[in-house]
Amino acid sequence: MKLVIQRARSANVKVNDKIVGKIGLGMVVFTAIESTDNETTIKKIVQKLLKLRIFSADDGKMNLNVQNIDGGILLISQFTLSANLNNGNRPSFNTGIEPEAAKKLFEHFVVEMQKAHHKVAQGIFAADMKVLIDNDGPATFLINIE
Numbered sequence: 001m002k003l004v005i006q007r008a009r010s011a012n013v014k015v016n017d018k019i020v021g022k023i024g025l026g027m028v029v030f031t032a033i034e035s036t037d038n039e040t041t042i043k044k045i046v047q048k049l050l051k052l053r054i055f056s057a058d059d060g061k062m063n064l065n066v067q068n069i070d071g072g073i074l075l076i077s078q079f080t081l082s083a084n085l086n087n088g089n090r091p092s093f094n095t096g097i098e099p100e101a102a103k104k105l106f107e108h109f110v111v112e113m114q115k116a117h118h119k120v121a122q123g124i125f126a127a128d129m130k131v132l133i134d135n136d137g138p139a140t141f142l143i144n145i146e
Contacts, residue, residue: 001041002011002032007054008140010072013123014130021121023072027054031109032081032093033102041145043108050071054139062139072119074083076131077106099126105111 012022029049055064055071066073079102083091096102096115103125114120123129 001034001037001145003049003143003145004030005052005054005141005143006030007136008074008132009134009136010078011131011133013074013121013146014132015124015127019052020124020129021074023074025054025069025121025122025136026071026073026078027066028120028131029065030076030078030081030145031106032079033097033105034082034129035075035097035146037097037105039105039108042105043060044114045109045139045143045145046112048143048145049113050116052141054141064101067117070119072121073113073117074121074123075106075110075113076123076129077125097119104108 008026008028010024011028012019050067053065055069056061057063079096082093082096084094085091106125110122118121
């Protein structure tokens with residue numbers, strides 16, 4: 001599973017010009033489900049995201065997590081994160097997972113995150129989404145769970 005996390009002052013995702021998910025202060029999590037991922041991977045990443053100290057405390061140091069700031073989490077499915085760009089000029093998606101299996105795991109990820117945190121929004125799996133992020137920092141982080 002590959003994730004790109006962006007700390008945001010606010011963010012929203014639109015599908016067909018309609019906002020389908022939005023948050024205020026919090027994190028936007030772009031997520032690629034890969035062939036080695038399963039429900040155990042989801043459980044690990046939910047806990048990791050909740051404990052990730054990427055928000056600044058009063059002293060300016062990143063010591064707070066999303067729960068400490070009562071922030072939101074916007075989950076966006078993004079299979080292109082699994083692209084291999086090392087050979088040639090066209091991305092290879094050989095580490096990806098078939099769309100139905102990826103959708104099932106992404107939906108499980110959303111449910112588990114909603115159980116663990118009260119401010120969770122999401123995009124629509126496999127939709128043409130327009131994501132607007134007021135990036136805070138900017139602060140962007142990469143997690144690669146294998």
